[in-house]
Each structure stands twice: as C-alpha cells, then as structure tokens.
Amino acid sequence: MLSYLLFIATIGGIYGLLALSLNLIWGGAGMVNLGLAGFFAVGAYASALLTTAGQAPIAAGWLVAFVAAGIAGLTVTLSTTRLREDYLAIVTLGFAEVVRLVAANEIWLTRGTDGISGIPGPWKRALGPDFNGVYFLIVLGVLLVVFFVVRRIDRAPYGRALRAIREDAQVAEVAGKNVLRFKTEAFALSAAIAGLAGALYGHFTSYIAPDLFLPLITVYIFLAVASGGTGRPAGALVGAYLVMALLESSRFFVEGIPGVTAVQRAALKELLIAVALIVVLRLKPSGVLPERIPPAPRSS
Amino acid sequence: MIVVQALVNGLVSGTLLAVPAIGFTAMFAVLRFPNFAVSGVATLGAFAGYLAYGAGLQMAGSLAAAFVAAGLAGLLFDKIAHLPLVKEGALPAAIASIATGLVLENVVRLGFGNEPRGYDRPIARDVFFGEIRVSPQQLETMGLALALMLAVFAALAFTRIGKAMRATADNPDLAALKGIRPERIATLASLIGMGLVGVGGMLLGLDSSIDPLTGTRILLSLFAAAVLGGLGSVPGAVLGAFLIGIAEELSVLVVGSQYRAAVGFVAILAVLTLRPRGLLGERAF
Numbered sequence: 076m077l078s079y080l081l082f083i084a085t086i087g088g089i090y091g092l093l094a095l096s097l098n099l100i101w102g103g104a105g106m107v108n109l110g111l112a113g114f115f116a117v118g119a120y121a122s123a124l125l126t127t128a129g130q131a132p133i134a135a136g137w138l139v140a141f142v143a144a145g146i147a148g149l150t151v152t153l154s155t156t157r158l159r160e161d162y163l164a165i166v167t168l169g170f171a172e173v174v175r176l177v178a179a180n181e182i183w184l185t186r187g188t189d190g191i192s193g194i195p196g197p198w199k200r201a202l203g204p205d206f207n208g209v210y211f212l213i214v215l216g217v218l219l220v221v222f223f224v225v226r227r228i229d230r231a232p233y234g235r236a237l238r239a240i241r242e243d244a245q246v247a248e249v250a251g252k253n254v255l256r257f258k259t260e261a262f263a264l265s266a267a268i269a270g271l272a273g274a275l276y277g278h279f280t281s282y283i284a285p286d287l288f289l290p291l292i293t294v295y296i297f298l299a300v301a302s303g304g305t306g307r308p309a310g311a312l313v314g315a316y317l318v319m320a321l322l323e324s325s326r327f328f329v330e331g332i333p334g335v336t337a338v339q340r341a342a343l344k345e346l347l348i349a350v351a352l353i354v355v356l357r358l359k360p361s362g363v364l365p366e367r368i369p370p371a372p373r374s375s
Numbered sequence: 376m377i378v379v380q381a382l383v384n385g386l387v388s389g390t391l392l393a394v395p396a397i398g399f400t401a402m403f404a405v406l407r408f409p410n411f412a413v414s415g416v417a418t419l420g421a422f423a424g425y426l427a428y429g430a431g432l433q434m435a436g437s438l439a440a441a442f443v444a445a446g447l448a449g450l451l452f453d454k455i456a457h458l459p460l461v462k463e464g465a466l467p468a469a470i471a472s473i474a475t476g477l478v479l480e481n482v483v484r485l486g487f488g489n490e491p492r493g494y495d496r497p498i499a500r501d502v503f504f505g506e507i508r509v510s511p512q513q514l515e516t517m518g519l520a521l522a523l524m525l526a527v528f529a530a531l532a533f534t535r536i537g538k539a540m541r542a543t544a545d546n547p548d549l550a551a552l553k554g555i556r557p558e559r560i561a562t563l564a565s566l567i568g569m570g571l572v573g574v575g576g577m578l579l580g581l582d583s584s585i586d587p588l589t590g591t592r593i594l595l596s597l598f599a600a601a602v603l604g605g606l607g608s609v610p611g612a613v614l615g616a617f618l619i620g621i622a623e624e625l626s627v628l629v630v631g632s633q634y635r636a637a638v639g640f641v642a643i644l645a646v647l648t649l650r651p652r653g654l655l656g657e658r659a660f
Contacts, residue, residue, distance in 0.1 A: 105466065107466055107469070107470065109411075154644045154647055154648050161606065162602070162651075164469050165409060165598045165602060165643060166644065168411070168594075168595075169640035172595055172637075172640065176634060176637055179633075290473075291477070293473075294473060301470075338484065339488075342481040342482075342484040346481040349474040352473075353474045356460060356471045356474075357459065360463070
C-alpha cells in the first residue's frame, strides 16, 4: 500500500511539473502548448539515451533533457514567428505527433516501438525497496525548486509583463515590451521544464516507449491547470494531484462495472477525463485556486 | 512512371482531403477558433457511414448519413461546450474542442472496440491509363467528393444564406448591422462544417479501414491543408488539400511511408515561416 501511494505521489509530482510548465505559458502569457507530451518525450528520450547508450551520469542526463526540450521549444516558436495563438496550437499539436513518429521509426537510436528499458535510477541498487521513497523525495525537491522559480517569475516584473501580453499584446508592445521575445523565452522555459519532467519520469519507471507519450497526457495536464486555477503556480500543483486522484479513483470505479471489456474500461476512463475538462472549462474556469493579481508597486 | 502514379494517387487523396479541410476552414472563418474536435467528428462520421452502408444504403446515402450524424454531433458540442467559451478567446474554446474530440473518439470505442473495420465494397478490377493504375472505387469516391465540393462552392457563391455566411466571416459586426443573425450563421457553419468533416472521415476510410483513431490520423493533413491555403479560406483549403495529398504521396518515394504523417507538419512550419497568411490569404472566401 505504501509503495502504491509513493508511486502515485511520484507520478503526481511529475504531472505537477508539467502543470507548472503549462501554467507558465497558458496562465502567464496566454499561449498554449498542445504538444506538451512531445516535449515531455524529448526530455525522457534525451536523458534515457544519454544514460544508457552514452553511459553518462543521471544528473547530466537531466540537465541535457532540460536543455534539449528548451531548444525544441525555441525551434517550434521561431518558426511560428508571430506566435498567433491558433497557429501555435496547431503547430505544437503537430510537433508532439512528429516526436512520436521519430521515436517509433528511428530504431537505430530509440529502439522503435520496443522502447528503451533499463534506464538507471539514482542509487537504485543500493536502495533496494527504499528506491520509491527516495525517488519521491528527489521529485518533490525538483518540484519545489521549479515551483519557487516560477512563482518568483510570476510575481516579478517579468511575470507582470507576461500577463500584460496575455491581456493585450498590442498594448504591451506600445508600452515598449518586446512581446515576441517575452513569448519565446517563456515558451522555451516551459518546454524545458516539461523535458525535465520527462527525464524524471523515465528514470523512475526505467522504461519509455513512444506509446507512453500520447496526446492524452497533454489533456491530463490541461485538466490539472484548469481545475487548479490558471495563472497561479500553487493551483497547478493542486490540480495535478486532483487529476491523479480522479485517474486512480476512476480506475476503481470503472473496474466495478460488470460486463465491461478492458478496451471499454480504458475508453470510459478517457471519456471521464475529457468530460471533466469540458465541465471545468464551462462551469469553473477560474479553478479551485483562482488567480490573484497583486497590485503593481507604486513608483516613487 | 512511378512518380506519375504517385501524382495521380496524391490527386485522389487530395480530393478526398479537401472535403473535411473545407469544413474545418469554413468553421474557423465564421466561429473564429480552431476546432480540434474534427478528429472525433471525422471518426464518428466514418462509423455512421459504415453503419448505413452495412444497413444496405448506397454510397451516396451512406455519405449523407455520415454528414448528418457528424453535423449534429458537432453542432451539439459547439452549442454546449465551445461557443460559450469563444467569448473569452479562441484558446479556451480550442482546448474544450480537444476534449470533445476525445469524448467522441471514446464513445465510438465503447461501441465498436479498437479493431479495424472495412466497408466491404464490391471488388472491381483496376482501370489502366497507359501504365497508370486507378481503381473504379477511387474514381467513384473522387467523383462524389468533387460533386460535394461543387455544391458547397455554388451554395457559397449564389445562395442568400451562402452570401450571408461569407459576409459574417468577413465582418461580423457589419453583417449583423445588415440584419444577418449571427447565431443562425454560426449554427449553419457548425452543422455544415462538421458534416463535411464527417463525410471526409468516411471518404478517407473507404479505401482502407476505420477504427476509433481514424480521425486523429487525418488531423495533421487536414490542418496542413487549411493552413497552407490560408486559415479561413475555402478555395485555399482545396488548393492546400491537393498540395498536401500530392506531397504525401511523393514523400513516400523519398523517405518511406512511415514519415507520411510528418509531411503535414513540415508543410505547416514551412508555410508559417515563408508565407504566414497561407497561399491564398486568410480572408479569401
């Protein structure tokens, strides 16, 4: 039971990182990333390849995952120069699909649909059964660091500039803000955080494959951010654990229905998540922890 | 010769792709948000057509069933989930529409499972033009797709309601001032746009097989066609669909069939970098 709870708590923490990543751009700058699962995958693969085939230390893998996903984020935004929201939505969605295609087909690098197994975990052999507990603390540590960084950004003048862009990019531009630069930087940082989450995920489960990075993960994270409260980092964290609770409880609920095949059970679970997202967006778009906009400091 | 065959195949698949692309771009023009529910709606249309065809309806009747089922489902979700959100911006509506696509995909999965299903059309011998091979079934579906497209163009160009739709897409405020009721135009755009998407799902599934992910698989090609031609431009979507169809077939010769699905993405990146408003511009109806 304890190891089950630790597993849930760790995966929830990784979703929490993804939610912080999404909140930074969606809540912060009003941009979307429908390819969150793609950046998650880029990080997971970068770190897994570096530490298995490349024999590099795990910490180096995580750093490279962060950087690689950030660079991928930059590339995606640079080609969408004006970063208009509808185009960005389409491009990021396509990005995630292409990442999965590459992961499934470049067998020499990624071992295709077989996936990469045997991804090392930190001190896994020495820790034995305590691994899950220690790894949870590591994820929690990373989560807290990222949380305080994005909350700092949120409250800093930089975050105010992002919100100004979200409310009205034209006015922000007139006020002398380099809108394109703010958006590009925020998106790259957000993608990098998603990549870091991917690396943490791979080293926890020790196995990754293209089918683990379905667009469904992106929907989970949108549900997390929307239900927790768009525009507030603490809301993103609360939302991530809410989604985790919904996912796990729906499993017990769905398994209780008699005469349902495994495929139908999976379909019911996905259906539940999708309906929950629509309901939250329609009925409680501000989420559990609504955004607080602090008053601007008075200039003397 | 192999290149010419690929061009012909591309022309055929481009014609089929043009149908849902018109639907998507027309909805974007009127409703002002990218409706990602097209993936689920295309799947729904494909399965509705499958049921109708299995029940003994002819091809045209089955396509009509796909149109009605997809149009009504699309309209329903637009009314209850998407359009109330558009007031807050295109993004919340677009996100909700992803959830809608997932809902429809899983409703189909609940009923039909994951196994691929074929339409069981009568087998016919391929027709040869020189060394170029075309199947009579391809010709039939292509003819139906072309007829449908012509009907849409004629409706937009000549009927009162078509002109009202174009006016609303062009300038909603001015159109409302002239007595055009925006809600009615929105309803029509959802119904017809999603209907076309459903027909497209069926047309593209006819040659192979359909399953709950049928719509998801055509999503990128569909978006690429619309973006390439210019989001919101109906002739642009047709041009874009032909180009994407041909590019996809040619890409198979170069990089193999596994990267076919990436062609749409590359095309989107290229057009956004070089000509962000698309080949025909955004507002050319």
